[in-house]
Amino acid sequence: MAQLLPHKDVVIMGLGWTGAILAQELTESGLDVVAIERGPWRDTATDFNIGYMPDELRFAIRKELFLQPAQEAMTMRNSVAQTAMPMRDYSSFLPGSGVGGAGVHWNGFNWRFFPNEFQAKTHLTKRYGAKRLNELQLEDWGITYDELEQSYDKFEYVCGTSGKAGNLKGQIIDGGNPFEGPRSREYPLPPLKMPYSSTLFADAAKGLGLHPFPLPASNMSKPYVNSLGVALGECTYCGYCERFGCANYSKAAPQTTILPVLMKKSNFEVRTECEVLKINLRPDGKTAKSVTYIDTAGREYEQPGDIILLCGYGLMNVRMMLLSGIGHAYDPNTGKGTVGRNYCYQTQGSAARLFYEGKHFNPFVASGALSSGLDDFNSDVFDHSALDFVGGANISCGTSNGRPIGNRPTPPGTARWGAQWKKATAETYQNATAIGGQGSSYPTRGNYLDLDPTYKDRHGRSLLRITFDFPDNDLRMSRYISDQLAKIGKAMNPKQMVVSHATKGWNSVPYQTTHNTGGASMGAKPDTSAVNKYLQSWDVSNVFVLGASAFQQNEGRNPTGTVGALAYWAAEAIRDQYLKKPGPLVQA
Amino acid sequence: MPWGVQPSRRRFLASASALPILAFAGGAMARSISGTLPWQAFAGEPPKPVNPLGWFFFTPDEVATVEAIVDRLIPADSLSVGGKAAGCAVFIDRQLAGAFGKSSKLYMKGPFANGLPTQGYQGTLTPEGRYRDGLRALNDHVRTGHAKSFAQLAPHDQDAMLAGLESGQLDLKLAQGLSTRAFFELVLQNTMEGFFADPLYGGNKGMVGWKLVGFPGARYDYRDHIEKHNVPYPKGPISIYGES
Numbered sequence: 001m002a003q004l005l006p007h008k009d010v011v012i013m014g015l016g017w018t019g020a021i022l023a024q025e026l027t028e029s030g031l032d033v034v035a036i037e038r039g040p041w042r043d044t045a046t047d048f049n050i051g052y053m054p055d056e057l058r059f060a061i062r063k064e065l066f067l068q069p070a071q072e073a074m075t076m077r078n079s080v081a082q083t084a085m086p087m088r089d090y091s092s093f094l095p096g097s098g099v100g101g102a103g104v105h106w107n108g109f110n111w112r113f114f115p116n117e118f119q120a121k122t123h124l125t126k127r128y129g130a131k132r133l134n135e136l137q138l139e140d141w142g143i144t145y146d147e148l149e150q151s152y153d154k155f156e157y158v159c160g161t162s163g164k165a166g167n168l169k170g171q172i173i174d175g176g177n178p179f180e181g182p183r184s185r186e187y188p189l190p191p192l193k194m195p196y197s198s199t200l201f202a203d204a205a206k207g208l209g210l211h212p213f214p215l216p217a218s219n220m221s222k223p224y225v226n227s228l229g230v231a232l233g234e235c236t237y238c239g240y241c242e243r244f245g246c247a248n249y250s251k252a253a254p255q256t257t258i259l260p261v262l263m264k265k266s267n268f269e270v271r272t273e274c275e276v277l278k279i280n281l282r283p284d285g286k287t288a289k290s291v292t293y294i295d296t297a298g299r300e301y302e303q304p305g306d307i308i309l310l311c312g313y314g315l316m317n318v319r320m321m322l323l324s325g326i327g328h329a330y331d332p333n334t335g336k337g338t339v340g341r342n343y344c345y346q347t348q349g350s351a352a353r354l355f356y357e358g359k360h361f362n363p364f365v366a367s368g369a370l371s372s373g374l375d376d377f378n379s380d381v382f383d384h385s386a387l388d389f390v391g392g393a394n395i396s397c398g399t400s401n402g403r404p405i406g407n408r409p410t411p412p413g414t415a416r417w418g419a420q421w422k423k424a425t426a427e428t429y430q431n432a433t434a435i436g437g438q439g440s441s442y443p444t445r446g447n448y449l450d451l452d453p454t455y456k457d458r459h460g461r462s463l464l465r466i467t468f469d470f471p472d473n474d475l476r477m478s479r480y481i482s483d484q485l486a487k488i489g490k491a492m493n494p495k496q497m498v499v500s501h502a503t504k505g506w507n508s509v510p511y512q513t514t515h516n517t518g519g520a521s522m523g524a525k526p527d528t529s530a531v532n533k534y535l536q537s538w539d540v541s542n543v544f545v546l547g548a549s550a551f552q553q554n555e556g557r558n559p560t561g562t563v564g565a566l567a568y569w570a571a572e573a574i575r576d577q578y579l580k581k582p583g584p585l586v587q588a
Numbered sequence: 589m590p591w592g593v594q595p596s597r598r599r600f601l602a603s604a605s606a607l608p609i610l611a612f613a614g615g616a617m618a619r620s621i622s623g624t625l626p627w628q629a630f631a632g633e634p635p636k637p638v639n640p641l642g643w644f645f646f647t648p649d650e651v652a653t654v655e656a657i658v659d660r661l662i663p664a665d666s667l668s669v670g671g672k673a674a675g676c677a678v679f680i681d682r683q684l685a686g687a688f689g690k691s692s693k694l695y696m697k698g699p700f701a702n703g704l705p706t707q708g709y710q711g712t713l714t715p716e717g718r719y720r721d722g723l724r725a726l727n728d729h730v731r732t733g734h735a736k737s738f739a740q741l742a743p744h745d746q747d748a749m750l751a752g753l754e755s756g757q758l759d760l761k762l763a764q765g766l767s768t769r770a771f772f773e774l775v776l777q778n779t780m781e782g783f784f785a786d787p788l789y790g791g792n793k794g795m796v797g798w799k800l801v802g803f804p805g806a807r808y809d810y811r812d813h814i815e816k817h818n819v820p821y822p823k824g825p826i827s828i829y830g831e832s
């Protein structure tokens with residue numbers, strides 16, 4: 001029997017990015033908040049210690065900071081006709097674990113989504129006709145960019161983001177991204193210093209009439225004191241960023257931005273190494289009464305609370321809803337149900353690898369989000385009338401690491417071992433760079449999340465099952481993007497170039513991105529969304545579901561800027577509306 | 589090795605208002621933290637360099653085979669020493685003796701079945717077992733054809749055999765879920781890890797792998813070089829334990 005604990009105002013599952021934001025905002029309103037986090041406590045000095053953080057094997061290859069599948073795995077298949085098998089190791093994407101969540105070991109690309117993506121269905125139907133969207137299951141998000149602008153701003157100023165505005169209140173600014181939505185003020189910090197590869201790329205792109213800009217990076221270009229009064233240091237371009245915690249307090253993470261303030265509050269508590277098993281509903285199923293969790297000694301506890309926040313990362317949130325009976329599971333055969341619907345990923349296959357002679361790219365002089373990029377072929381910035389797809393990609397070139405276990409390019413045709421391999425590796429390490437396209441991922445009826453019928457976790461609960469493949473629309477997009485990469489690559493004058501694009505059959509083995517979106521999508525109507533515009537469950541009104549699970553589709557961008565903005569937006573709605581009148585904030 | 593670092597070394601840090609129920613949770617690591625930002629001096633967990641002497645996993649026969657393999661995958665030439673002298677076999681031995689070898693962090697529950705290529709490795713064997721099975725089968729194969737062990741073959745015969753494993757033309761008929769190609773990929777990956785990982789893990793002796801490509805290792809601060817475009821980096825590598 002679970003031991004019943006004293007009541008709390010707010011119970012949060014997970015203390016990563018969204019959990020930290022919600023806890024900080026709601027404790028400010030005087031609420032008594034507890035976060036239940038299944039991983040360990042982590043702090044910079046101890047766990048991201050400069051003495052041993054630069055260890056590629058331990059952190060990047062053996063993935064020490066990540067969720068281990070022995071704790072929670074998932075199964076995958078490419079279509080409903082196949083039998084899903086467990087991903088015995090995480091490798092295509094790498095969920096976080098422990099205080100800070102994946103916010104510890106992200107790169108720091110901190111984007112806003114394009115205004116039209118929040119109304120993708122309406123916008124694209126109007127411009128290209130419904131037929132173009134036949135294969136897709138696009139929906140509007142029930143919110144506008146303008147509504148979210150202040151929340152984006154808040155997240156960027158908590159994170160301390162290095163960048164250059166391209167659109168200030170409607171005025172287009174030179175050197176920034178001219179295609180972005182209007183922002184109310186400049187980035188908190190100037191752009192990072194650009195490496196050689198990025199300047200070659202930017203020069204070539206400008207020569208082609210394109211619009212390169214330094215990508216927004218939550219790696220500090222200068223010392224910064226954030227909007228909560230927490231100080232961050234200058235990034236040293238150390239090259240151990242993605243998959244690592246930052247030892248220099250230079251990368252925005254919950255540890256370097258929010259926790260120093262939050263942890264000192266007496267109305268906040270975190271319980272670490274405690275895993276939420278289930279959200280318990282009241283008999284009428286309309287509200288939740290408590291959370292059941294288990295500690296490392298195997299003891300179960302029941303933690304009652306008035307408001308329950310799922311902040312466990314999108315995929316985990318969806319599984320928790322399915323395990324707890326929150327909302328209705330999506331069925332791809334009927335198209336009914338919303339939990340698990342519109343699962344999307346990121347279409348990463350477009351790349352141009354460039355090989356030179358006699359250069360020194362110094363790939364180890366690198367930072368998580370150090371890149372120059374362009375949006376000329378992203379989202380609906382360009383006219384798709386004569387094309388056979390919708391969506392696009394951000395195209396970029398930069399250095400994020402030169403760590404040699406994972407990063408040893410050789411020209412095509414080189415042996416993978418032996419004397420020829422060694423010679424080519426020694427010659428190419430300083431002579432290679434790449435341009436990549438981070439492509440949109442649009443929803444289809446057959447891509448979804450549900451509970452696996454066979455495989456169970458260590459507590460005997462069903463694993464999450466991912467059914468996903470790249471839609472044909474997105475593959476056509478990827479080919480088009482690769483054509484653009486080839487043009488830019490050619491203008492960069494390499495000795496040799498290899499261009500590739502995404503192909504059918506999502507492979508769970510090579511790392512792609514940890515940008516899993518959808519499954520508890522937001523919207524204006526309960527038949528096509530699991531949560532309303534405030535991320536409140538349509539069915540269980542004191543449960544809010546934070547994270548990229550709320551996306552209806554993923555655009556050609558990293559998700560966390562929008563995840564952070566939606567977290568501030570939801571926190572404000574809870575504070576200003578829900579606390580005054582608990583219950584559904586939007587009538588179904 | 590990091591996997592050997594026991595979580596129990598981690599201190600239970602003082603908590604302003606630890607819930608008694610959690611404090612009683614018999615040696616468990618679950619903690620309640622409130623009203624404080626816990627931090628304690630010297631609480632870090634530096635990695636422990638491997639013991640360079642002896643063998644912790646491989647049998648003498650396996651040692652001979654693995655040393656021969658890593659020396660063909662990374663042969664000695666004018667650019668650098670070979671995989672054996674670089675410590676790649678020692679590296680693999682220590683990895684297999686630790687958590688990596690046992691797959692203790694992976695999902696290893698059944699039912700097991702051969703999946704699709706997009707579903708990744710689906711066999712029951714952990715890396716320990718995969719090495720044991722693969723090395724045994726490789727030497728069995730050598731003996732049926734040439735009546736010698738792999739280590740005693742001439743280098744060009746060894747290369748031909750490795751190429752056969754890589755392409756899958758040579759089928760060692762390994763355990764469920766383990767193709768010959770997958771076995772080769774595992775050995776190749778671990779050999780490269782050994783050549784390029786920090787020397788504390790037993791490979792990359794004298795930072796030979798890093799010197800080969802010009803990787804400065806654990807330097808961690810390139811602010812003075814970020815704007816020096818297309819200019820060689822002037823300093824050599826350093827390792828976590830300060831080797832330079």
Ligand SMILES: Cc1cc2nc3c(=O)[nH]c(=O)nc-3n(C[C@H](O)[C@H](O)[C@H](O)COP(=O)(O)OP(=O)(O)OC[C@H]3O[C@@H](n4cnc5c(N)ncnc54)[C@H](O)[C@@H]3O)c2cc1C
Binds near residue numbers: 096098563
């Ligand atoms: C290698 C890598 C690079 C990335 N780079 C970028 C980037 O450059 N830009 C970008 O926009 N995004 C990036 N991301 C994604 C980004 O990290 C996530 O979008 C972001 O952290 C999501 O925030 P979250 O709060 O939803 O989840 P998280 O930050 O992951 O937090 C979730 C927390 O919940 C806990 N939890 C889960 N289930 C339970 C349970 N049952 N009980 C208790 N606790 C639980 C987890 O342990 C975790 O600590 C990257 C991710 C990775 C892995």
Ligand code: SF4
Binds near residue numbers: 250
């Ligand atoms: S690259 Fe910069 S932000 Fe990233 S870990 Fe290194 S110092 Fe920190």
